[in-house]
């Protein structure tokens with residue numbers, strides 16, 4: 001049993017959706033030549049799962065957040081794929097890949113062959129078991145990576161109103177889910193090993209602002225320790241036991257302890273770097289017929305002097321997908337120069353409660369803070385941030401509560417590696433003076 005395509009996109013998440021739109025816009029294939037294989041439904045905007053999907057009132061549901069609405073672009077429903085002649089092979093897991101033969105084998109026993117493969121398999125959530133803690137299969141333990149996880153979380157929240165949730169991990173999932181739990185009237189205790197939340201990105205001063213804001217909403221932070229074991233009874237977690245001996249009673253648990261890129265199918269077949277599949281500036285892997293995009297791709301970033309990086313963020317998934325399709329369909333076009341770094345500006349964001357931050361570039365160098373870090377007074381919107389400076393130039397910038405113009409000013413300062421003095425003048429003119437650092 002088998003089918004043959006010219007182009008196969010393996011994985012059907014954010015990057016796959018943006019790749020499909022780019023293919024359709026460029027018209028670079030004939031009906032039936034392109035397919036997307038995914039374990040899930042048609043591509044959707046994954047960030048919605050920790051935001052609109054978890055709202056207690058009028059939550060967002062599919063088909064509302066299929067790609068590419070997150071970039072204010074077309075909503076690609078299954079009907080759209082049909083009209084475009086793009087085959088969706090959904091609910092289907094690929095269990096092995098043979099790069100030399102250019103074939104994929106699905107769990108249903110079908111062999112799918114390709115001329116060009118675009119790997120967009122994303123990442124998976126790390127499990128507690130990988131840290132030696134058992135109990136992940138308990139009915140009230142929630143991870144958050146896909147729709148099934150999000151539905152489990154929604155159900156757990158609806159039977160836990162007024163109860164206690166323990167959130168394990170102080171990264172993106174931990175912070176966004178803690179906010180959603182509070183909004184659903186659940187008491188939250190967050191546990192993580194670092195000194196402060198969002199340890200990989202936030203400075204202590206930025207983290208302090210968010211921790212105080214969360215604490216004012218009732219969130220309790222237990223920092224500098226980790227969960228040692230879970231107390232399970234009748235298939236449900238009743239408490240989390242910490243390394244320091246404390247016992248945190250729990251009606252439900254949310255786990256966000258990091259992600260790993262889904263590279264396993266290609267181990268030993270493609271070059272790997274930074275926990276992902278190594279690609280050049282055209283998103284092409286060590287095999288010329290295979291491209292990789294999104295969370296799984298480690299690519300040279302021009303802005304960082306060609307340093308190879310991997311980002312687990314939605315903007316990167318969208319842009320690397322477009323870049324790969326451009327390179328595939330226009331081999332001598334803008335993305336042509338083999339091996340040249342991609343002119344990508346790293347961009348991450350998050351929205352929690354009434355807050356919204358953006359980050360551009362690299363958090364390397366010395367951080368200088370600007371704006372007002374005091375807790376907002378009733379209904380007020382905070383506005384503050386930080387710039388990371390190396391050699392007198394802006395390498396990275398973070399801003400909470402920025403207007404579209406201010407966000408763009410930060411992005412362009414990083415893109416052009418502006419002198420910090422120039423950005424200070426720009427921020428000063430907007431009433432966002434640099435703080436006196438102690």
Ligand code: FDA
Pocket residue numbers: 010011012013014015016037038039040045046047048049050092093094095120121122123144145146262265293294295296311312313314315317347348349350351
């Ligand atoms: P993505 O994970 O979207 O898709 C991969 C797809 O491949 C999945 O459908 C998977 O099932 C499928 N697949 C994998 N292996 C397969 C196999 N062997 N066979 C078949 N199918 C297979 N980023 C950001 O910048 N801002 C934000 O606010 C958020 N918010 C956010 C919330 C939540 C809950 C998560 C989990 C993540 C975010 N992110 C984010 C990160 C962002 O969603 C992420 O970077 C992109 O989804 C990556 O897109 P990809 O297409 O690479 O993978």
Ligand code: NAD
Pocket residue numbers: 050123131168169170171172173174176191192193194198199226227255256257258259312313314348349350351
């Ligand atoms: P993360 O890497 O952001 O955070 C992991 C957290 O878990 C860290 O605080 C870490 O210290 C903590 N941790 C690690 N081991 C632990 C342990 N044994 N016990 C307790 N805490 C432990 O990862 P995440 O929050 O799980 O996010 C998963 C993926 O989803 C990432 O790819 C992330 O980029 C993506 N995501 C992004 C956004 C966004 O960009 N706004 C939002 C949600 C998810």
